[in-house]
Amino acid sequence: MPDRKTALITGASFGIGLELARIFARESYNLVLVARSADKLRQLASELEKSHGTRSLILAADLSEPGASAYVLDQTTRAGIEVGVLVNNAGFGQYGLFAENDLEECLRQIQLNVTTLTHLTRLYLPAMIARMSGRILNVASTAAFQPGPLMAVYFATKAYVLHFSEALGNELQDSGITVTCLCPGATATDFHKRAGTTGLRLLKFGSMDAVTVAEDGYRGLMAGKPVVISGFKNWLLAQSLRFAPRRLVTRVARKIREQ
Numbered sequence: 001m002p003d004r005k006t007a008l009i010t011g012a013s014f015g016i017g018l019e020l021a022r023i024f025a026r027e028s029y030n031l032v033l034v035a036r037s038a039d040k041l042r043q044l045a046s047e048l049e050k051s052h053g054t055r056s057l058i059l060a061a062d063l064s065e066p067g068a069s070a071y072v073l074d075q076t077t078r079a080g081i082e083v084g085v086l087v088n089n090a091g092f093g094q095y096g097l098f099a100e101n102d103l104e105e106c107l108r109q110i111q112l113n114v115t116t117l118t119h120l121t122r123l124y125l126p127a128m129i130a131r132m133s134g135r136i137l138n139v140a141s142t143a144a145f146q147p148g149p150l151m152a153v154y155f156a157t158k159a160y161v162l163h164f165s166e167a168l169g170n171e172l173q174d175s176g177i178t179v180t181c182l183c184p185g186a187t188a189t190d191f192h193k194r195a196g197t198t199g200l201r202l203l204k205f206g207s208m209d210a211v212t213v214a215e216d217g218y219r220g221l222m223a224g225k226p227v228v229i230s231g232f233k234n235w236l237l238a239q240s241l242r243f244a245p246r247r248l249v250t251r252v253a254r255k256i257r258e259q
């Protein structure tokens with residue numbers, strides 16, 4: 001189907017990114033699926049081809065490698081793909097005291113959550129600007145609204161994503177391009193298993209499911225909203241943080257992250 005638009009989704013092999021891929025396929029997009037787990041991406045591509053006739057380009061890449069963004073652009077250019085929607089979703093969190101955490105992993109976290117997100121956005125923007133059309137969805141977190149002891153760098157990366165997205169959206173107003181920042185709260189995916197945070201007090205208050213978070217993100221993206229906080233409780237939490245003293249917010253953020 002030549003008139004289908006294409007959405008590029010990073011971190012499409014699991015969790016929120018995988019559910020976003022299913023939604024874009026349902027909405028008649030073709031896909032560029034990026035993550036390290038090639039087998040998962042192949043499975044997903046085959047599922048979506050059967051259910052929606054979706055054509056997918058699979059790019060198995062470690063996006064925490066500095067050359068990865070250029071590789072992704074090169075592959076989509078070679079395939080003649082015009083990326084209409086860019087979804088920067090891949091990310092991970094490192095748990096523990098900053099002074100004791102593995103430095104290499106810490107820097108990979110910044111590379112993936114911040115640098116690659118920024119790099120891919122910068123690489124795909126010129127073509128969107130030339131076409132005067134495009135949508136960008138950056139996945140941050142409710143972590144973006146406060147400092148996060150025991151996940152200090154992760155929280156800071158998500159604050160970057162939120163502020164970068166809002167500022168870029170402002171710079172692009174009237175350009176035909178929208179930028180939306182999705183801020184999920186705790187969501188039932190592999191994220192916490194990977195981060196080693198399945199015992200967090202925070203999770204005792206319940207998690208949202210990845211399908212609901214992805215649907216909220218998609219709807220907000222299509223409506224051109226600058227920020228989407230998924231779930232009423234999460235929205236309320238983000239609003240209340242604005243009025244509380246920062247030192248108290250930081251202390252509470254630590255309490256609910258102790259295991």
Ligand SMILES: NC(=O)c1ccc[n+]([C@@H]2O[C@H](COP(=O)([O-])OP(=O)(O)OC[C@H]3O[C@@H](n4cnc5c(N)ncnc54)[C@H](OP(=O)(O)O)[C@@H]3O)[C@@H](O)[C@H]2O)c1
Nearest residue numbers: 011013014015016035036037063091141186187189190191
């Ligand atoms: N779950 C939560 O509670 C929560 C809350 C707020 C925000 N978020 C954010 O939501 C986004 C998606 O997370 P999720 O909850 O869906 O977690 P997830 O289930 O762990 O999925 C993470 C995705 O990112 C990909 N990824 C991780 N490292 C990568 C790398 N080096 N290169 C390429 N791809 C990589 C993973 O694929 P491979 O392993 O195959 O590479 C996977 O597809 C993240 O940005 C996260 O920070 C999550």
